[in-house]
Amino acid sequence: MEQNIDFPQKECYIYLGYFVCAHERNEVSIISATIKEIALACGVSEGTVDRALNGREGIKKETKERILQTAKEMGYRPNHLARSLARGRSGAIGVVCAGLSNPFFSSFVEAIERVAYENGYYLNLILAHGSREKEMEGIQYLAGRQVEGLIIMPLGYGEEYEQALLHLNIPIVTVYNRLSDKFIHVDVDGRLIMKNAVHKIVEKGYGRIAYLDLGYGTERAEQNNRYSMNQRRLGYEDGIRQENLGEPMIFPRCEWETIQTFLQEGSGKPAILCSFDNLAIRVLNMLRSHDVSVPEEVGVMGFDNIPILNSISPRLCSVDCEIKDLGKKAFSSLLQLINKDDTVCDYVTSYTFTDGESL
Amino acid sequence: MEQNIDFPQKECYIYLGYFVCAHERNEVSIISATIKEIALACGVSEGTVDRALNGREGIKKETKERILQTAKEMGYRPNHLARSLARGRSGAIGVVCAGLSNPFFSSFVEAIERVAYENGYYLNLILAHGSREKEMEGIQYLAGRQVEGLIIMPLGYGEEYEQALLHLNIPIVTVYNRLSDKFIHVDVDGRLIMKNAVHKIVEKGYGRIAYLDLGYGTERAEQNNRYSMNQRRLGYEDGIRQENLGEPMIFPRCEWETIQTFLQEGSGKPAILCSFDNLAIRVLNMLRSHDVSVPEEVGVMGFDNIPILNSISPRLCSVDCEIKDLGKKAFSSLLQLINKDDTVCDYVTSYTFTDGESL
DNA sequence: TTGAAAGCGGTACCAA
DNA sequence: TTGGTACCGCTTTCAA
DSSP, X not given: OEEEOOOSSSOEEXXXXXXXXXXXXXXXXXXXXXXXXXXXXXXXXXXXXXXXXXXXXXXXHHHHHHHHHHHHHTTOOOOHHHHHHHHTOOOEEEEEESOSSSHHHHHHHHHHHHXXXXXXXXXXXXXXXXXHHHHHHHHHHHHHTTOSOEEEOOSOOSHHHHHHHHHHOSOEEEESSOOOTTSEEEXXXXXXXXXXXXXXXXXXXXXXXXXXXXXXXXXXXXXXXXXXHHHHHHHHHHHXXXXXXXXXXXXXXXXXXXXXXXXXXXXXXEEEEESSHHHHHHHHXXXXXXXXXXXXXXXXXXXXXXXXXXXXXXXXXXXXXXHHHHHHHHHHHHHHHXXXXXXXXXXXXOOEEEOOSOO | OEEXXXXXXXXXXXXXXXXXXXXXTSOEEEOOOOHHHHHHHHTSOHHHHHHHHXXXXXXXXXXXXXXXHHHXXXXXXXXHHXXXXXXXXXXXXEEEESOSSSHXXXXXXXXXXXXXXXXXXXEEEEEOTXXXXXXXXXXXXXXXXXXXXXEEOOSOOSHHHHHHHHHHOSOEEEESSOOOTTSEEEEOOHHHHHHHHHHHHHHTTOOEEEEEOTTTTXXXXXXXXXXXXXXXXXXXXXXXXXXXXXXXXXXXXXXHHHHHHHHHSSSSOEEEEESSHHHHHHHHHHHHHTTOOTTTTOEEEOSSOOGGGGGSSSOOBEEEOOHHHHHHHHHHHHHHHHTTOTTOOOEEOOOEEEOOSOO
């Protein structure tokens, strides 16, 4: 089944139901036709083809069917670059996060991808890999790709950083690390949660609580936006104050010496509250290797409720922040911004304490 | 510092060093200028602006400096959609995978993003979320976005699926699940590795080995491409045969009854080989909850060497497949295809057994 | 050294 | 119901 088509400049024909083009290399390869080519093949104008292809009205039924048939034969696939340019909207949103090795981020990106796709948007993903420079470069790049909005889990912070974002003049939603009131922020209330976590731990009969905040106070940590981690730590401090538990004890590293000292000195049953689950898992492991039993000798609690917790023991007590909901909300808020719906406001997801065997 | 600029149709001016446009809503917002606008402002042609902006030769030094200065003031940011359309290359590659909750996939995507970015490409990410339909839709969509190539961890398989991919007529590299010789494939040799894993376990003094292959033989599993999982299982069978260990014992589920029976019946020290780490972690947990000690009563081995293994005990014996290397190689192979370098061929990454306390 | 104009593939509006 | 055409923003070639 071979059939010649009037075609400008290229040698092309229909082969096995596909539109085929013989290249200079004499290979046969199948290409996607353009609207112009379809118009030529059907003997109609480009506008008419567009009407058929996009279901616009003002076209005779037979013409439409003939065009659609030809388009199918020619293997037409719309060029979204051209379409975006002409329509003035790209149908893409940009997502910027530090990396995917943190299960919190990967789940979050997964959730956004799902809901974005359902709403006809697709994702441009930029990972910062821990570098503020790469993050800003990526953001600028995404803006240049005409993304209609950005969801950012910022590594950067500060006046200059915010100005750079504002000058992009596109809708932005921040997640995880807040920047300022100038950006819609979708997050859990880490501070409140950690305060309540302290209450919860005290209720369970613990008399003193240490807090593990990786990198706290180190110079390196200060280089990046630590809003989220800071909030969690502040919540711990709030709780300690409210419960009159004395001085907060904040450890920047997961070291046995420090933990051992904490366990031995002081009165009241000890517990360790960790700023995120992976840290808590390391603590559990360290305690086990030193034959400290959990929760008999010390309680441990995490934050994030990452999926792996269901597979390890003791089942870590943690906080479930409904990350799917967070992703959905981040996207829907961004969509509101894109659609200039000015009722959009910050959002705080709900949370639940997940019980376990570690407290 | 305010300065008027000759500008068509819009009320615009320079404010605080930024190009500003007063909208109908009477808000002041900063927009990105186009080449045409810069040309107008500088009193030169678009071509000249292009020469200045893209460092092309054939432009007087002073003209160039003047244009660059104006472009900066006007906050020029190139429109990559238009650029891609005009240049005929998008600078984007598409990545398709099932999801990100599997640490193997998220690490892999992370690795690809890094190397792609270093090479001036950015990522369009599509997740299949377990649906073959969504996967194919996404692939078609990416092709329409004019990605220059695709890296796919396919969920689909079969003649029809392959034909659909081939008809896209863009470079494709498959990873993890192989389709056929028609596609460059980058992967670990799961079959060889699992065979050697059996040897290794036998060397350690184990006399019988069961294999855990989640979903094996179930109808649901057959719906998706199970190449990778099948290869691993076949490797186990190869090993069992070579070592004369009798009939392979393959369990499709992680159930205590099955495992208990396996532990009790038969002679020789038992070991459980798992098709991936998360499964092995569940096994470890199940064994602990039934007071079966590892590795004294039973050995356990996983595959993938996911990062969390470093944080839990007993340290699981596993296989490290150099996933960063895999990502790099997948991208570089794709780049070769894009550049029509026909020396490109399939690639098998190296691997190492990571020792642990579970064997 | 510069300008003018014809694309890239689609969209959208106006006239026929 | 159709055709024609001027865009969208940038690139590239040819002529001045």
